[in-house]
Amino acid sequence: MSEVLIIGSVAYDGLKTPYGSKDRVLGGAATYSSLAASLFAPVKMVGVVGDDFKDSDLALLRSHGINTDLVTREKGKTFYWKGYYENDMAVAHTMKIDLGVFEKFDPRITGRSRQVPFVFLAAIHPELQMKVLQQMTKPQFVVLDTRDLWINITKPMLLKVLRKTDLVVVNDQEIRLLTGEVHLMKGARALQKMGPKTVIVKKGEHGAMLFGPGWTFLSPAVPLDYVVDPTGAGDTFAGAFIGYVAKYGQLTPEVLKQAVIAGNLVASYTVQGFGTKTIAALNKAKLKKRAVEYHRFASIPKIRI
Amino acid sequence: MSEVLIIGSVAYDGLKTPYGSKDRVLGGAATYSSLAASLFAPVKMVGVVGDDFKDSDLALLRSHGINTDLVTREKGKTFYWKGYYENDMAVAHTMKIDLGVFEKFDPRITGRSRQVPFVFLAAIHPELQMKVLQQMTKPQFVVLDTRDLWINITKPMLLKVLRKTDLVVVNDQEIRLLTGEVHLMKGARALQKMGPKTVIVKKGEHGAMLFGPGWTFLSPAVPLDYVVDPTGAGDTFAGAFIGYVAKYGQLTPEVLKQAVIAGNLVASYTVQGFGTKTIAALNKAKLKKRAVEYHRFASIPKIRI
Numbered sequence: 001m002s003e004v005l006i007i008g009s010v011a012y013d014g015l016k017t018p019y020g021s022k023d024r025v026l027g028g029a030a031t032y033s034s035l036a037a038s039l040f041a042p043v044k045m046v047g048v049v050g051d052d053f054k055d056s057d058l059a060l061l062r063s064h065g066i067n068t069d070l071v072t073r074e075k076g077k078t079f080y081w082k083g084y085y086e087n088d089m090a091v092a093h094t095m096k097i098d099l100g101v102f103e104k105f106d107p108r109i110t111g112r113s114r115q116v117p118f119v120f121l122a123a124i125h126p127e128l129q130m131k132v133l134q135q136m137t138k139p140q141f142v143v144l145d146t147r148d149l150w151i152n153i154t155k156p157m158l159l160k161v162l163r164k165t166d167l168v169v170v171n172d173q174e175i176r177l178l179t180g181e182v183h184l185m186k187g188a189r190a191l192q193k194m195g196p197k198t199v200i201v202k203k204g205e206h207g208a209m210l211f212g213p214g215w216t217f218l219s220p221a222v223p224l225d226y227v228v229d230p231t232g233a234g235d236t237f238a239g240a241f242i243g244y245v246a247k248y249g250q251l252t253p254e255v256l257k258q259a260v261i262a263g264n265l266v267a268s269y270t271v272q273g274f275g276t277k278t279i280a281a282l283n284k285a286k287l288k289k290r291a292v293e294y295h296r297f298a299s300i301p302k303i304r305i
Numbered sequence: 306m307s308e309v310l311i312i313g314s315v316a317y318d319g320l321k322t323p324y325g326s327k328d329r330v331l332g333g334a335a336t337y338s339s340l341a342a343s344l345f346a347p348v349k350m351v352g353v354v355g356d357d358f359k360d361s362d363l364a365l366l367r368s369h370g371i372n373t374d375l376v377t378r379e380k381g382k383t384f385y386w387k388g389y390y391e392n393d394m395a396v397a398h399t400m401k402i403d404l405g406v407f408e409k410f411d412p413r414i415t416g417r418s419r420q421v422p423f424v425f426l427a428a429i430h431p432e433l434q435m436k437v438l439q440q441m442t443k444p445q446f447v448v449l450d451t452r453d454l455w456i457n458i459t460k461p462m463l464l465k466v467l468r469k470t471d472l473v474v475v476n477d478q479e480i481r482l483l484t485g486e487v488h489l490m491k492g493a494r495a496l497q498k499m500g501p502k503t504v505i506v507k508k509g510e511h512g513a514m515l516f517g518p519g520w521t522f523l524s525p526a527v528p529l530d531y532v533v534d535p536t537g538a539g540d541t542f543a544g545a546f547i548g549y550v551a552k553y554g555q556l557t558p559e560v561l562k563q564a565v566i567a568g569n570l571v572a573s574y575t576v577q578g579f580g581t582k583t584i585a586a587l588n589k590a591k592l593k594k595r596a597v598e599y600h601r602f603a604s605i606p607k608i609r610i
């Protein structure tokens with residue numbers, strides 16, 4: 001089992017969905033993805049929080065075996081995001097962003113942390129993503145996430161980071177912005193020529209597609225009766241994915257496919273509660289149960305023609 | 306192996322898609338679904354054509370083993386539909402409809418045809434669907450298709466037909482119109498209380514969901530590099546589905562699941578050419594090859610948690 005290093009935002013979120021609203025709940029891409037990855041592998045989290053960050057939240061992360069030595073505490077406020085969702089929960093509407101201490105975030109990877117082989121660069125400014133990569137001595141598998149904002153305002157830098165990654169996670173809008181391709185499959189193949197040998201396209205409620213060199217795989221999303229709050233679904237997916245790969249340490253199509261399923265399963269918990277509440281309460285027993293249900297739902301019988 | 310009786314429109318279509326345009330190509334729901342079903346089981350087709358209907362088109366149907374004795378030829382024009390698709394090929398825009406002889410279509414099921422056990426009612430007026438059902442002596446498995454038009458203008462009659470069917474095929478818009486539910490799964494469960502024990506929700510490029518009593522199954526769509534003309538995809542899906550079920554004759558979850566996969570596989574051919582061209586040229590060898598590729602793409606490996 002190998003370790004995973006995760007860099008991204010640690011935040012307090014104000015959330016409003018058709019199911020209710022909560023303010024200042026623990027969130028941020030690094031938080032969701034670290035909690036998810038920690039189900040499978042040891043995690044080193046890299047981030048910054050303000051002096052308003054609660055000790056109990058730090059304790060929560062540590063109780064999941066997440067190493068928070070590289071989460072620095074600075075004078076000022078923790079990154080704050082406030083947003084709402086309407087009935088179409090695929091779209092987050094931002095009401096307020098207060099970068100706080102995140103604005104001057106300067107990630108320093110020290111000592112043995114530089115040697116962690118599995119690296120997840122959550123969707124932060126590509127300059128920061130590059131800075132982290134340059135400090136790693138021998139990354140074996142680098143997974144990149146990004147968002148429309150970074151593609152729009154700093155594409156050249158993002159393309160440089162992309163060239164140094166093994167796998168990129170995108171949605172349909174991001175693939176279009178990055179490659180100019182409307183057709184998902186053509187877009188994924190175009191991305192494979194821009195650096196990462198492997199591409200994951202997240203399709204929300206329709207699951208996730210994995211494009212390897214010369215092969216393709218689809219894992220449908222877990223069918224859910226209700227979604228309480230979609231915040232962090234993508235981060236959870238990516239965190240569970242890299243955690244699963246790190247656990248088995250092999251970069252075979254089989255393990256990558258299983259990791260996509262793990263991503264879908266874990267993300268299905270995140271969206272059934274506000275913020276990180278359900279993912280923080282998830283354990284292997286619950287996950288195994290959902291995996292059994294999932295296989296019943298998604299297993300493809302052989303057909304006889 | 307049991308026989309399938311299929312009733313629906315037989316038409317000439319004028320088609321315009323981003324890939325080009327063709328006028329007066331053989332089409333209609335009964336045509337697509339009969340060609341698809343004939344890959345698996347003997348088909349009796351029920352429909353009406355005008356005196357402009359080409360003998361060569363009738364010969365084509367017969368060359369697939371489709372019994373056209375109940376396709377009557379009337380004075381007047383064959384049903385004509387003209388439509389176009391823009392880049393979002395999920396939406397058909399109708400430019401012209403000329404019902405022709407279809408306007409006075411009065412389906413008569415005679416002799417041994419009344420005893421056919423598998424019945425597919427393609428999306429025509431519910432009055433006609435009911436008329437057919439009333440003439441069948443012992444239908445074992447009735448599959449119903451419909452469209453927004455019939456739900457909007459003649460819902461009470463449609464609900465009566467629904468009560469007499471075993472399985473209904475709907476898309477997300479139809480499920481909403483029929484049940485008032487926005488959530489697919491809740492809508493499908495509501496439909497199961499309105500007659501059919503089994504519901505299929507077609508999700509276009511995202512595949513098809515099958516809702517049985519107490520179980521759910523998803524078959525992703527075949528990933529396609531290009532789509533030439535989506536006309537008839539849904540009819541093809543339903544035809545291949547009922548043909549496959551009739552071939553094996555059992556109404557078990559296993560066979561129904563396999564039949565959904567068969568529907569997706571065959572429909573993936575239909576959309577790769579104009580009109581019925583590619584489905585008419587399909588054979589078992591080609592289909593077997595695509596089935597192998599599909600299993601590689603959609604098979605869900607066991608994950609180890």
